[in-house]
Amino acid sequence: MRKTEFDEGAEGRTGIHERNGNLVPAGQDVRLIERIGAHVAGIMQELNLDLDDPNFRHTPERVAKMYLEMFRGIFEGSEPTITTFPNEEGYHHMVIEREITFYSMCAHHFVPFYGHAHIGYIPRSRIVGLSKLPRIVEFYAKRPQLQERLTEQVAEFLWTKLKPLGVMVVIEARHLCVEMRGVKKPGALTTTSALRGCFSDRKVREEFLALVQREHPW
Numbered sequence: 001m002r003k004t005e006f007d008e009g010a011e012g013r014t015g016i017h018e019r020n021g022n023l024v025p026a027g028q029d030v031r032l033i034e035r036i037g038a039h040v041a042g043i044m045q046e047l048n049l050d051l052d053d054p055n056f057r058h059t060p061e062r063v064a065k066m067y068l069e070m071f072r073g074i075f076e077g078s079e080p081t082i083t084t085f086p087n088e089e090g091y092h093h094m095v096i097e098r099e100i101t102f103y104s105m106c107a108h109h110f111v112p113f114y115g116h117a118h119i120g121y122i123p124r125s126r127i128v129g130l131s132k133l134p135r136i137v138e139f140y141a142k143r144p145q146l147q148e149r150l151t152e153q154v155a156e157f158l159w160t161k162l163k164p165l166g167v168m169v170v171i172e173a174r175h176l177c178v179e180m181r182g183v184k185k186p187g188a189l190t191t192t193s194a195l196r197g198c199f200s201d202r203k204v205r206e207e208f209l210a211l212v213q214r215e216h217p218w
């Protein structure tokens, strides 16, 4: 049932996919939406909410659809397939894609955490299309997730698929489970990093961090 390809525009048979710019469920997911919606309605009943209130009437179904959209990475297969190109220029310096915006859901509380990912790698024999880097972040973000695991998964994916000389991923995110509830620390920023290969060299790491922290020139 799972999609194994990660082609642009390819549709999974399960989950919600895009058609003409709209997100629509695959055929069998109408029932999946109903089943998830019934559970959401159950929670609302336990909270003593009036499900006949016009504002609540379609909330269970809306929440179910939203979950399928936000967790679509679960349905897209085990991992993305990316196209790589031969490093014909023999470029062996740093390639950085920074401030990749992402939205994910905390696995512990099912509320969002969101922020930016910065990815740097030094190619060996292959390079990757830059537009693929945000797609890799997106794929791993669209599921119940931990920031630590997200950071590791993106780094590990590039390390194994691209076999670069090194890769480093830094993620900075705000967690609504920290800001809205519990310790209530609005604006707190959580930073995580993962690295492989030559980024364990302090000089390489420092070059990456300096470039990532530089202000935009425009």
Ligand SMILES: [Zn+2]
Pocket (backbone or CB within 6 Å): 106, 107, 108, 109, 110, 175, 177, 178
């Ligand atoms: Zn949380």
